[in-house]
Amino acid sequence: MSSKDRILGRIRRALRDDAPAVAIPRDYLPVHGARTPAERVDLLAAHLAEYRALVHRTDEEALPALLARLLGARGARSVLVPTGLPPHWLPAGGPTRVPDRAASTPYELDRVDSVVTGCALAIAETGTIVLDAGPGQGRRRITLIPDHHICVVRVPDQVVDSVPQALPLLDPARPLTWISGPSATSDIELDRVEGVHGPRTLEVVLVGTQ
Amino acid sequence: MTGTYLGMPAFPAVPDLPAFPAAAREAVRDEVLRANLRHATHTIRDKRARAVAELADWDRLRAAGKAVKDHTLRHLDRYLLQLEEAVTAAGGTVHWAADADEANRIVTELVRATGEREVVKVKSMATQEIGLNEALEAAGIAAYETDLAELIVQLGHDRPSHILVPAIHRNRAEIRDVFRAEMAGWGRPAPEPLGDDPRELAEAARLHLREKFLRAKVAVSGANFMVAETGTMVVLESEGNGRMCLTLPETLISVVGIEKVVPTFRDLEIFLQTLPRSSTAERMNPYTTMWTGLGPSRGADGDGPTAFHLVLLDNGRTDTLADETGRQALRCIRCSACLNVCPVYERAGGHAYGSVYPGPIGAILSPQLRGTRSAIDASLPYASTLCGACYEVCPVAIDIPEVLVHLRERVAQGGPVTRAGVRVTLRPADGHTAERAAMRAARLLLDHPGALRAGERLLARARRLAPRRLPGAGRAWTDSRELPTVAAQSFRDWWDRERSNPR
Ligand code: SF4
Numbered sequence: 279m280s281s282k283d284r285i286l287g288r289i290r291r292a293l294r295d296d297a298p299a300v301a302i303p304r305d306y307l308p309v310h311g312a313r314t315p316a317e318r319v320d321l322l323a324a325h326l327a328e329y330r331a332l333v334h335r336t337d338e339e340a341l342p343a344l345l346a347r348l349l350g351a352r353g354a355r356s357v358l359v360p361t362g363l364p365p366h367w368l369p370a371g372g373p374t375r376v377p378d379r380a381a382s383t384p385y386e387l388d389r390v391d392s393v394v395t396g397c398a399l400a401i402a403e404t405g406t407i408v409l410d411a412g413p414g415q416g417r418r419r420i421t422l423i424p425d426h427h428i429c430v431v432r433v434p435d436q437v438v439d440s441v442p443q444a445l446p447l448l449d450p451a452r453p454l455t456w457i458s459g460p461s462a463t464s465d466i467e468l469d470r471v472e473g474v475h476g477p478r479t480l481e482v483v484l485v486g487t488q
Numbered sequence: 489m490t491g492t493y494l495g496m497p498a499f500p501a502v503p504d505l506p507a508f509p510a511a512a513r514e515a516v517r518d519e520v521l522r523a524n525l526r527h528a529t530h531t532i533r534d535k536r537a538r539a540v541a542e543l544a545d546w547d548r549l550r551a552a553g554k555a556v557k558d559h560t561l562r563h564l565d566r567y568l569l570q571l572e573e574a575v576t577a578a579g580g581t582v583h584w585a586a587d588a589d590e591a592n593r594i595v596t597e598l599v600r601a602t603g604e605r606e607v608v609k610v611k612s613m614a615t616q617e618i619g620l621n622e623a624l625e626a627a628g629i630a631a632y633e634t635d636l637a638e639l640i641v642q643l644g645h646d647r648p649s650h651i652l653v654p655a656i657h658r659n660r661a662e663i664r665d666v667f668r669a670e671m672a673g674w675g676r677p678a679p680e681p682l683g684d685d686p687r688e689l690a691e692a693a694r695l696h697l698r699e700k701f702l703r704a705k706v707a708v709s710g711a712n713f714m715v716a717e718t719g720t721m722v723v724l725e726s727e728g729n730g731r732m733c734l735t736l737p738e739t740l741i742s743v744v745g746i747e748k749v750v751p752t753f754r755d756l757e758i759f760l761q762t763l764p765r766s767s768t769a770e771r772m773n774p775y776t777t778m779w780t781g782l783g784p785s786r787g788a789d790g791d792g793p794t795a796f797h798l799v800l801l802d803n804g805r806t807d808t809l810a811d812e813t814g815r816q817a818l819r820c821i822r823c824s825a826c827l828n829v830c831p832v833y834e835r836a837g838g839h840a841y842g843s844v845y846p847g848p849i850g851a852i853l854s855p856q857l858r859g860t861r862s863a864i865d866a867s868l869p870y871a872s873t874l875c876g877a878c879y880e881v882c883p884v885a886i887d888i889p890e891v892l893v894h895l896r897e898r899v900a901q902g903g904p905v906t907r908a909g910v911r912v913t914l915r916p917a918d919g920h921t922a923e924r925a926a927m928r929a930a931r932l933l934l935d936h937p938g939a940l941r942a943g944e945r946l947l948a949r950a951r952r953l954a955p956r957r958l959p960g961a962g963r964a965w966t967d968s969r970e971l972p973t974v975a976a977q978s979f980r981d982w983w984d985r986e987r988s989n990p991r
Contacts, residue, residue, distance in 0.1 A: 281586045281590060281802075285586055285802045288809075291810065292809040292815075293564070293809070297562065300559040301559075302552060303551055304552060305552075307545040325771060382790075405772065417792075418792060422731050422732065441760050450718040450720040450778065450780055451578070451784050452784065453779050454776075454779075457775060461727055461774055462727070465653055466640075468531055474690050474726075474729065475697065
């Protein structure tokens with residue numbers, strides 16, 4: 279008998295008692311509070327900042343200048359760029375652009391200073407941005423290996439209130455990465471330290487009409 | 489990498505460890521350990537209470553989480569088959585392991601087939617439970633723990649003491665000493681000089697592990713959830729070591745207990761709200777990774793591994809499922825909230841439980857997964873004051889006190905249990921004769937109110953003769969506690985007198 283059959287057989291024998299079928303109550307809240315779109319964006323910004331992400335606000339027109347300034351402030355000499363990132367976001371003459379390619383090795387990515395991506399959506403109540411490897415976001419590893427990640431969120435369109443609102447908008451077949459603040463650990467005497475293996479600095483740029 | 493044996497044997501499947509009272513007595517005397525634990529548990533539990541209070545529907549989320557898990561367990565065979573089908577359709581391979589040995593064999597062979605001699609690991613209780621690192625070591629394969637706390641534990645030849653923060657029993661100076669002494673033998677040495685600031689220590693770990701992440705070809709992980717409907721695996725973490733292991737290597741092997749399955753993708757909306765708040769007391773943990781098989785590109789676009797193996801682990805879970813009262817332990821989502829509120833855990837520490845699952849959940853899970861034959865497992869159901877705090881905080885409403893009492897009865901009285909899928913009748917455990925006698929006496933007294941009254945009066949009169957320590961089976965209890973003093977008169981006597989003398 280295969281282990282599969284053995285395990286399934288044990289389960290079926292274990293369940294022979296007539297415990298009643300269980301209905302799942304779904305009366306928990308789809309969202310915690312009523313917010314205007316602007317309040318939703320404010321809450322996202324506040325929660326991201328609480329987890330030590332650096333939050334910036336700008337409009338479409340001023341975005342390239344802001345990104346240039348943020349990269350410059352970090353002294354970035356190279357920046358990873360996903361294929362679908364709108365080309366005008368990054369002005370010419372900035373850090374060397376490194377395209378996100380399947381062939382690049384982790385060692386090559388480790389030498390890049392920064393990465394700029396979009397996102398699939400953001401969740402205000404938890405201060406989370408979700409990446410789904412779409413064209414403006416690239417492969418999962420490009421937001422992981424460089425030490426500096428700038429993520430652009432279109433507000434208010436890409437912002438939802440809650441986790442229950444976020445899941446139906448996501449495709450589980452795609453690889454999903456949920457990010458709430460920069461990498462962090464509290465393993466040593468519960469002192470929070472940002473940046474263990476993932477980017478030490480997470481900057482979130484909220485782009486909308488100001 | 490050399491084949492130096494650095495790991496310490498994991499908690500063995502049937503451990504030859506001292507029973508809980510003996511192990512706890514030692515821990516209780518360790519002042520540093522107690523101070524560390526008190527600080528940690530109180531800090532996390534206060535934060536947790538605030539994070540939970542933020543959600544007005546917490547009780548409803550808790551009820552829903554409990555119901556999803558109970559529903560899944562009721563139909564576990566169906567959901568596991570559905571999961572297997574979905575994972576396979578997405579390009580993954582599913583393996584079934586009835587016990588620890590089989591799981592270790594499967595993983596070892598999968599690693600061997602890649603030709604690699606080292607693997608990076610994401611913190612996983614399931615692989616600790618089966619002693620995977622030691623099994624790989626024996627096969628000449630080095631397994632590197634990459635969670636900071638697990639790294640501290642591994643380098644320190646130590647054992648984890650907490651589900652969430654496994655190295656919580658170590659303070660910063662000890663960690664610095666461990667890094668200095670051990671990192672060089674395991675890869676990149678610790679930077680010199682190395683202070684004991686957590687920031688510096690985290691940086692040392694970053695440098696030490698980065699070289700391993702960048703070159704790793706094989707990773708081993710667990711998972712917090714598996715979605716039957718879609719085949720999606722979910723890992724919650726903070727440091728990014730999980731993302732490194734789950735996305736950079738070519739081969740990913742996940743060893744996951746069969747109870748971790750949930751029916752639908754939507755069900756995650758419950759647990760992604762309750763787990764972070766119960767565990768790290770955050771609204772959301774910094775990183776969550778979800779992947780489904782090899783993804784739509786089948787790994788061809790370089791985004792993630794090109795081979796994914798899921799090892800479904802039984803190892804006592806189906807035996808636990810066979811127990812109608814005890815099966816609720818399988819709802820556990822390993823948040824560790826019950827540890828942080830437990831007065832016994834706070835004093836005894838994590839090691840006294842002799843299992844990768846310490847604290848209240850360990851006290852009910854380990855004796856069910858492993859049986860109650862060993863001294864440690866037979867003693868675990870007694871590692872509690874039954875105060876009920878663990879039940880109050882549990883995000884899936886496991887009635888831990890109920891299961892503890894149920895297991896105590898099993899240990900003391902024996903009775904029917906399922907071991908390795910076979911229904912057997914357990915004999916009462918050795919060393920519980922006094923307790924059995926006490927149970928019988930209690931029943932006799934409760935059935936005969938007159939005798940109870942007489943006994944209480946007798947006790948009250950003889951109270952000056954009462955011992956400071958209990959004899960026999962009760963001794964362990966009074967070793968570290970004051971025996972309550974006997975009241976001058978019994979409650980019944982007092983009641984009778986009060987009633988006959990109305991003021
Ligand atoms: S028993 Fe409940 S509180 Fe304890 S770790 Fe499991 S889920 Fe958390």
